Amino acid sequence: MAEMKRIPRILVAKVGLDGHDRGSKIIARALRDAGMDVVYTGLRQTVEMTANAAIQEDVDIIGVSILSGAHLTLLPALRKMLDEKGAQNISIIAGGIIPDKDIPKLKAQGVDMVFQPGVPLSEIVEHFQSKQR
Amino acid sequence: MGIFDKQELRKLEGQEDQQRKKINKELTENVEIKSQVSLDCGIPVKSYYTPLDIKDAHVCLPGTYPYTSATDSLGYRRGFWAMGMTSGYATAAESNQRYRDIIEAGTTYVNTAMDLPTHMGLDSDHPLAAGEVGKTGIPFCTVRDMLDLFDGVPVEKLSILGCHTNVIAPVFLGMFIVMLEEHGIEPGSFRVRLHNDPLPQFVVRGHYTIPPDGAMRLHGDVTEYCTKNLPAWISMMICGAHFREAGSTIVQQIAFILANAIAYIREGLRRGLIVDDFMRNVHTFMFIHRNLFEEVAGLRALRRIWAKTLKESFHASDEETCKCKIFAQLGGSTLTRQQPLNNIVRMTTEILAAVLGNVMNVSTSTYDEAYALPTTESAILGLRAQQIVANESGATDVVDPLAGSYYVEYLTDEIEARVSELLEKIEAVGGAVEAVKSGFYHKEVAGAAYELQKRIENKEKIVVGVNEYISKAQPPPFETFELNEKSEAQQIERLNEVRRKRDNKKVHVCLKRLREALESDENIIPSIIEGVRAYASVGEIGQVFRDIYGEYQPYTGI
Numbered sequence: 001m002a003e004m005k006r007i008p009r010i011l012v013a014k015v016g017l018d019g020h021d022r023g024s025k026i027i028a029r030a031l032r033d034a035g036m037d038v039v040y041t042g043l044r045q046t047v048e049m050t051a052n053a054a055i056q057e058d059v060d061i062i063g064v065s066i067l068s069g070a071h072l073t074l075l076p077a078l079r080k081m082l083d084e085k086g087a088q089n090i091s092i093i094a095g096g097i098i099p100d101k102d103i104p105k106l107k108a109q110g111v112d113m114v115f116q117p118g119v120p121l122s123e124i125v126e127h128f129q130s131k132q133r
Numbered sequence: 134m135g136i137f138d139k140q141e142l143r144k145l146e147g148q149e150d151q152q153r154k155k156i157n158k159e160l161t162e163n164v165e166i167k168s169q170v171s172l173d174c175g176i177p178v179k180s181y182y183t184p185l186d187i188k189d190a191h192v193c194l195p196g197t198y199p200y201t202s203a204t205d206s207l208g209y210r211r212g213f214w215a216m217g218m219t220s221g222y223a224t225a226a227e228s229n230q231r232y233r234d235i236i237e238a239g240t241t242y243v244n245t246a247m248d249l250p251t252h253m254g255l256d257s258d259h260p261l262a263a264g265e266v267g268k269t270g271i272p273f274c275t276v277r278d279m280l281d282l283f284d285g286v287p288v289e290k291l292s293i294l295g296c297h298t299n300v301i302a303p304v305f306l307g308m309f310i311v312m313l314e315e316h317g318i319e320p321g322s323f324r325v326r327l328h329n330d331p332l333p334q335f336v337v338r339g340h341y342t343i344p345p346d347g348a349m350r351l352h353g354d355v356t357e358y359c360t361k362n363l364p365a366w367i368s369m370m371i372c373g374a375h376f377r378e379a380g381s382t383i384v385q386q387i388a389f390i391l392a393n394a395i396a397y398i399r400e401g402l403r404r405g406l407i408v409d410d411f412m413r414n415v416h417t418f419m420f421i422h423r424n425l426f427e428e429v430a431g432l433r434a435l436r437r438i439w440a441k442t443l444k445e446s447f448h449a450s451d452e453e454t455c456k457c458k459i460f461a462q463l464g465g466s467t468l469t470r471q472q473p474l475n476n477i478v479r480m481t482t483e484i485l486a487a488v489l490g491n492v493m494n495v496s497t498s499t500y501d502e503a504y505a506l507p508t509t510e511s512a513i514l515g516l517r518a519q520q521i522v523a524n525e526s527g528a529t530d531v532v533d534p535l536a537g538s539y540y541v542e543y544l545t546d547e548i549e550a551r552v553s554e555l556l557e558k559i560e561a562v563g564g565a566v567e568a569v570k571s572g573f574y575h576k577e578v579a580g581a582a583y584e585l586q587k588r589i590e591n592k593e594k595i596v597v598g599v600n601e602y603i604s605k606a607q608p609p610p611f612e613t614f615e616l617n618e619k620s621e622a623q624q625i626e627r628l629n630e631v632r633r634k635r636d637n638k639k640v641h642v643c644l645k646r647l648r649e650a651l652e653s654d655e656n657i658i659p660s661i662i663e664g665v666r667a668y669a670s671v672g673e674i675g676q677v678f679r680d681i682y683g684e685y686q687p688y689t690g691i
Contacts, residue, residue, distance in 0.1 A: 012691075016249075016261075016264065016265060017249035017250065017252075017253060017261060017262075017265050017339075018249065018339070019249075019334070019337070019338045019339015019340060020338065020339070020378075020379075021337075021339070021379070022337075022378070022379045022380045022466075022582050025579050025582065025583075025691045026380075026582055026583055026586050028691040029579075029583055029691050030586075032691075038691075040689055040690075040691045041689060042687040042688065042689035043339045043687040044261075044339065044687060046261070068249055068265055068268050068269055069265075069268035069269065069616070070263075070264035070265045070268060072264070073263055073264025073265075074264055097503065097504075097505075099504065099505060099613065100608065116470055116503075117469070117470040117503045118469055118470050118471050118503075118596075118599045120590060120600070121586065121590050122590065
């Protein structure tokens, strides 16, 4: 039997109360058009709901979108919960309105990569593809 | 029939024929000349327009039905549009100084920004509020926060006081009444503008808590109460704006305003209200984006379709009802993170578009939009930009100065035609509430957003500094706003203090009354006002809403 290559599985998540989903939906579509398996769970996902969905769906990466300023609370909490549930191998990529000065803090707390506004879709898609388990 | 001489048009046709042949030959020979240009909304545009493109045009004098040009033939000579911005962050007490500063600088319109928990009927100490308090606006847990915000602020200098609350609008109705009374202002006589436009929030922006049917009931109660008791209030502002920011086209933006307005009108009529009583005072909300001509034409088309809809479909007899009063905000999504000072130029052309389109109120998004909340400096620059356009550009000397431009008149007609087509589709789906429930709206917006993104990715649409004229990333050449890290804890402490000091028995009774009203057909506003006066919290009231109507489950399609 020919070797079956795993298609990258991505969860795109709107964590917290922020309702701006334009970017997350566009990225979800672009990742899907690039051949990845994408799950989008809709607005108002808690950290716990997101961690559970990521584990249940057996994803490689969670792409989290936050434009509300709550990233320093929610992203480290997500990393912690994933690790507590034994999902250290699921990586977190973040996007939204995240100031430069917060990026090192997020990376130190387990966020792999942060995309700020205006990054070309092709760059984002390539990065997701390169992170495949 | 039209206004052009038939003979002259025939002459033009002949000339036009020849000109087109020349152009086509050049385009064939020079492939680098752009042969196809189209607007974001899909309308293809030619390289020039003539009377032939608008040969059936009629002139609509400003101030005459259907108000395509303007609702008023004196325009800005009566006074400039209300100039201002959305403002608020951290806590009410901290925002108080910002309000004083911007009013002193000449702001005549303030939109009180609230934080996300408030928008959704959650108190600052709710588990879902952790990390969110004060980040996008002010946490308003009780009327104490409203009173703190406006303490010593000269409210009487404002011509409009707004708040973009939707499902939680009933609570803000109560809070504004108490605050105005505190300032010695008779509440019914002051222009407070509530959004009270819950339908878009289920599709874009996400400021919802209960499902659409419950939200429509609350909307109707607010409208009815304002119509009967608060004559100067603008009981609803019907938004296309949030759809636009989520990626929809100008055609969708206008069509969704009309479709949602129709849903609200039907609800008002169902309650036995007279259309001229409850619709004469409402506002509409448009976001202004980059193509000046598309924006001006869109604003003109909106006025025309609004007037026709109110008169022909709903038999409005008061001309005020048919006059579409448009509030415009500059599109935050058009302001880039890259080379942020470029945004000052974008803000200026967008203000100019709004003014050439005759809006009655402008709110500026600021050059640091992609970085953080505005600083006092960036907020005041936004105001100055409006003041410069008003006083120095000449755009305010004449009403609708682009009237008669073959291009702008053509675009107005074409946008109107496409809006009418989309309105028919929404009606066929069952109207706006069904369009929300079925995902029709969501698919429209997501599709348009993706198409627009593709245009940017493949450079069909150039955004300076983002996909062309790119420079090396640098930190911004200005201070960005920093939120006080301690404000969430401070807010929770303040909330607890209010809870300790208030008459909790009275709050309990008020919430019980509210529940009874909500379970019946009774208008809930009187019991809400009582509850607000007793310092019942946004979260406590929101919970009563949720107990009766349940929580909305968001659409998950992409």
